[in-house]
Amino acid sequence: MKLKRKIIEIDEKKCTGCGLCTTACAEGAIELRDGKARLVSEVYCDGLGACLGECPEGALTVIERESHEFDRRPWKNILSSRIRK
Numbered sequence: 001m002k003l004k005r006k007i008i009e010i011d012e013k014k015c016t017g018c019g020l021c022t023t024a025c026a027e028g029a030i031e032l033r034d035g036k037a038r039l040v041s042e043v044y045c046d047g048l049g050a051c052l053g054e055c056p057e058g059a060l061t062v063i064e065r066e067s068h069e070f071d072r073r074p075w076k077n078i079l080s081s082r083i084r085k
Contacts, residue, residue, distance in 0.1 A: 001068070001069070002066045002067060002068055003066065003067070003068075003069065004064060004065065004066055004067075005047055005064065005065075005067055005069075005070070006047030006048075006049075006062050006063070006064050007039075007042055007045045007047050007062070007063060007064075007065060007067050008029065008030070008039060008045050008047070008049065008051060008052075008060055008061070008062060008063075009039075009060070009061050009062070009063045010030070010036075010037050010038065010039060010059055010060055011058075011059045011060075011061070012036055012059075013059075014057045014058060014059035015036045015037050015055075015057060015059040016056075016057055016059075017032055017035040017036050017037065018055075018056065018057075019032050019037070020054040020055060020056070021037050021051040021054050021055050021059075021060060022037065023054075024050050024051040024053075024054040025045075025050060025051045026050065027044050027045065027046050028040065028044055029041065029042075029044035029045040029046075030051060037059065037060075042067045042068060043067070043068045043069065043070060043071040044070075044071065045070065046070050047062060047070065049062045
């Protein structure tokens, strides 16, 4: 079911591919692909914007749009894999 919620939007023109947003995103919603930050899946993004302050280029914004609900399950897998390291 889709609902209106906050989600990250990445401006590809501003993104330099530094990767700072990927480490700031605890949910694993952002990855570097082809030298640019990409939203892996909208369901991984919690919309809180922890990544915003890490982008030196201002390529990230929080917008409100229709999306599927935030799914905590991938986040739990990412968190447990970080703890094991």
